[in-house]
Amino acid sequence: MATVTLHNLVKAYGKAEVLHGINLEVADGEFVVFVGPSGCGKSTTLRIIAGLEDVTSGEVQIGGRTVNHLEPKDRDIAMVFQNYAIYPHMSVRKNIGFGLRTSSLSKPEREQRIEEVAAILSMTEYLDRKPAQLSGGQRQRVAIGRAMVRDPAVFLFDEPLSNLDAQLRSQMRLEIKKLHQRVGTTIIFVTHDQVEAMTMADRIVIMKDGHIQQIGTPAEVFHQPANIFVAQFIGAPSMNLMPGRAVAGGLEVGGTMIARETGRTGAMTVGIRPDDLCVTQDKGCFSGRITLLEPLGSETLVYVDIDGQEVVAHADGRNPPALGAVVQLTVDPANLHLFGADGEAIT
Amino acid sequence: MSEIRVSSQSLMRKPAKGPRDPYAVLRWTLLAMGAIVMVMPIVYMLSASIKYPFEMYDLNIIPTEPTFENYTYVLSDGRFLRWFGNSLLIATLTTISAVFFDALVGYALCKFTFRGRTFVFIAILSTLMIPTEMLVIPWYLMSKSLGWLDSYWGIMFPGVMTAFGTFLMKQFFETVPDDFLEAARIDGLNEFQIWWSVALPLVAPALSALAIFVFLGNWTAFLWPLIVTNSQELYTLPVGLTTFSVEQAVEWELIMTGAALATIPTLIVFLIFQRYIIRGVAMAGLKG
Numbered sequence: 001m002a003t004v005t006l007h008n009l010v011k012a013y014g015k016a017e018v019l020h021g022i023n024l025e026v027a028d029g030e031f032v033v034f035v036g037p038s039g040c041g042k043s044t045t046l047r048i049i050a051g052l053e054d055v056t057s058g059e060v061q062i063g064g065r066t067v068n069h070l071e072p073k074d075r076d077i078a079m080v081f082q083n084y085a086i087y088p089h090m091s092v093r094k095n096i097g098f099g100l101r102t103s104s105l106s107k108p109e110r111e112q113r114i115e116e117v118a119a120i121l122s123m124t125e126y127l128d129r130k131p132a133q134l135s136g137g138q139r140q141r142v143a144i145g146r147a148m149v150r151d152p153a154v155f156l157f158d159e160p161l162s163n164l165d166a167q168l169r170s171q172m173r174l175e176i177k178k179l180h181q182r183v184g185t186t187i188i189f190v191t192h193d194q195v196e197a198m199t200m201a202d203r204i205v206i207m208k209d210g211h212i213q214q215i216g217t218p219a220e221v222f223h224q225p226a227n228i229f230v231a232q233f234i235g236a237p238s239m240n241l242m243p244g245r246a247v248a249g250g251l252e253v254g255g256t257m258i259a260r261e262t263g264r265t266g267a268m269t270v271g272i273r274p275d276d277l278c279v280t281q282d283k284g285c286f287s288g289r290i291t292l293l294e295p296l297g298s299e300t301l302v303y304v305d306i307d308g309q310e311v312v313a314h315a316d317g318r319n320p321p322a323l324g325a326v327v328q329l330t331v332d333p334a335n336l337h338l339f340g341a342d343g344e345a346i347t
Numbered sequence: 348m349s350e351i352r353v354s355s356q357s358l359m360r361k362p363a364k365g366p367r368d369p370y371a372v373l374r375w376t377l378l379a380m381g382a383i384v385m386v387m388p389i390v391y392m393l394s395a396s397i398k399y400p401f402e403m404y405d406l407n408i409i410p411t412e413p414t415f416e417n418y419t420y421v422l423s424d425g426r427f428l429r430w431f432g433n434s435l436l437i438a439t440l441t442t443i444s445a446v447f448f449d450a451l452v453g454y455a456l457c458k459f460t461f462r463g464r465t466f467v468f469i470a471i472l473s474t475l476m477i478p479t480e481m482l483v484i485p486w487y488l489m490s491k492s493l494g495w496l497d498s499y500w501g502i503m504f505p506g507v508m509t510a511f512g513t514f515l516m517k518q519f520f521e522t523v524p525d526d527f528l529e530a531a532r533i534d535g536l537n538e539f540q541i542w543w544s545v546a547l548p549l550v551a552p553a554l555s556a557l558a559i560f561v562f563l564g565n566w567t568a569f570l571w572p573l574i575v576t577n578s579q580e581l582y583t584l585p586v587g588l589t590t591f592s593v594e595q596a597v598e599w600e601l602i603m604t605g606a607a608l609a610t611i612p613t614l615i616v617f618l619i620f621q622r623y624i625i626r627g628v629a630m631a632g633l634k635g
């Protein structure tokens with residue numbers, strides 16, 4: 001178990017700089033998830049921690065020790081890759097034991113360790129199979145077993161679930177989380193799926209174009225997004241954004257005036273989560289015509305045209321309004337997210 | 348891996364039922380014609396090897412008086428066995444060496460970035476475009492000045508590494524995802540171990556194919572062994588067989604007998620490695 005510290009990490013491939021100064025402290029035993037759109041530098045950061053890529057400048061510390069110049073094998077980390085990287089020509093037992101090849105354990109000790117890991121992952125009965133005879137989820141479990149068997153200080157996962165189908169993915173998500181609770185090892189997990197990030201992380205690191213946008217608990221990044229990018233990236237469906245204008249004593253948005261003190265005046269962007277914007281029978285803040293309905297069962301997503309701007313709101317799943325109807329929408333002014341012209345949140 | 352994946356089903360699929368397919372007749376006829384063209388020389392070789400000299404130039408396939416005397420003659424001739432042994436030794440050693448080095452160099456060219464990589468690769472490829480007949484002169488001059496003429500090493504050295512094999516292996520290593528190598532790196536293997544115990548098994552089918560090519564190429568090589576050797580004891584089988592025709596009159600029945608015997612090792616090599624090819628292909632179904 002160990003802390004991981006990244007200090008001013010910069011990475012350039014030739015002239016192209018892809019990481020522009022990453023700073024991060026991961027506490028011992030923490031489950032941190034890197035999330036962000038494709039190409040934002042998540043994998044690069046992870047691979048730098050693993051030692052598979054050199055840094056251009058900056059410092060990587062694992063367990064308080066600077067590891068910039070250590071080989072991957074000397075960093076006391078284990079990594080699980082997207083396409084499993086388990087060897088098709090070796091049995092499950094050999095695959096899991098592969099990580100022990102260079103360890104000082106005796107043969108019976110190794111065998112015992114492999115059995116233990118297999119038991120934790122409920123793979124005992126498959127130990128003598130070849131990977132070709134396993135399902136996708138089982139293969140990923142073997143890959144995780146290979147990482148676990150060495151009992152590393154830090155686990156690194158690079159999109160380990162993206163090759164699995166939706167159902168298996170949510171199942172494995174749970175299993176990894178349980179595993180974390182059980183072994184308590186520091187985990188850094190990369191994904192581009194914000195649901196994965198929200199459900200598993202102790203803290204989420206949201207990245208874009210080689211910059212960290214925000215670091216926070218799932219609740220923090222959801223309820224207090226630092227900027228428009230984070231606000232739109234986290235949460236599905238995405239937050240509605242509407243142009244607004246702050247005036248003395250209120251906020252002008254979507255053709256109406258909302259009682260919300262902003263402490264400043266001028267143009268700003270107003271964000272409203274679809275969950276916070278409800279169709280109501282009473283007089284609401286906005287009114288508009290319904291252009292599309294998306295029934296989800298417990299609720300119905302309603303696309304409403306307000307003053308020429310389309311927003312997503314939610315309505316009761318049992319008595320959804322009709323397509324084309326003009327409806328009233330209401331929102332608690334406290335739940336509005338306000339962003340300045342630079343995209344940063346106004347608090 | 349997907350490039351070399353062939354589902355086992357397609358390998359084992361039974362041919363379509365004849366009558367339902369209007370093109371089946373045409374297809375089978377063409378195939379049969381092709382097969383006959385391919386097989387005829389072999390049949391003729393086998394037939395000639397059991398003929399007496401008097402009917403050597405008759406076109407009949409089945410001899411009027413079949414005999415195995417040619418075989419006893421050739422096999423009891425010490426020279427034949429010696430040449431056979433020479434060929435076996437040389438072909439085996441060059442195959443091991445070429446497969447090893449081709450895979451090593453192909454891997455380095457594929458998976459490592461270093462200054463001059465493209466240049467090295469193109470330089471290796473360019474030798475593919477020069478026919479053996481032209482290479483023979485520099486080889487000869489080189490062997491002469493290094494004292495390699497008329498030695499096993501002299502016969503073998505041009506083949507200990509091949510440009511074609513390097514190219515083939517480089518292409519196959521492209522299908523091995525880097526994740527495998529990096530996982531092994533994290534597990535603490537050194538670069539040679541990664542190559543040996545992770546990368547090589549993943550390209551086993553390509554290795555088998557290469558082994559077959561190289562073995563056959565060396566087993567049947569004629570021009571260079573002929574030029575570089577002087578003493579009969581060092582002849583390879585193809586070179587030695589021609590001397591059957593030089594000493595007295597052309598003794599075709601003996602040449603054909605020797606040639607028939609010479610096909611045996613190639614058949615064995617093919618049978619051994621072909622199994623690995625199919626197994627390798629079937630095994631390649633990684634990542635569901």
Ligand SMILES: Nc1ncnc2c1ncn2[C@@H]1O[C@H](COP(=O)(O)OP(=O)(O)OP(=O)(O)O)[C@@H](O)[C@H]1O
Nearest residue numbers: 013016018036037038039040041042043044045192
């Ligand atoms: N070997 C390389 N040479 C040059 N540029 C690279 C190299 N590897 C990555 N990059 C660039 O670095 C940037 C970050 O890549 P990275 O793989 O970290 O993205 P990612 O966040 O993991 O994306 P994804 O979700 O698609 O995996 C990308 O713009 C990519 O083009």
Ligand SMILES: [Mg+2]
Nearest residue numbers: 042043044158
């Ligand atoms: Mg990535």
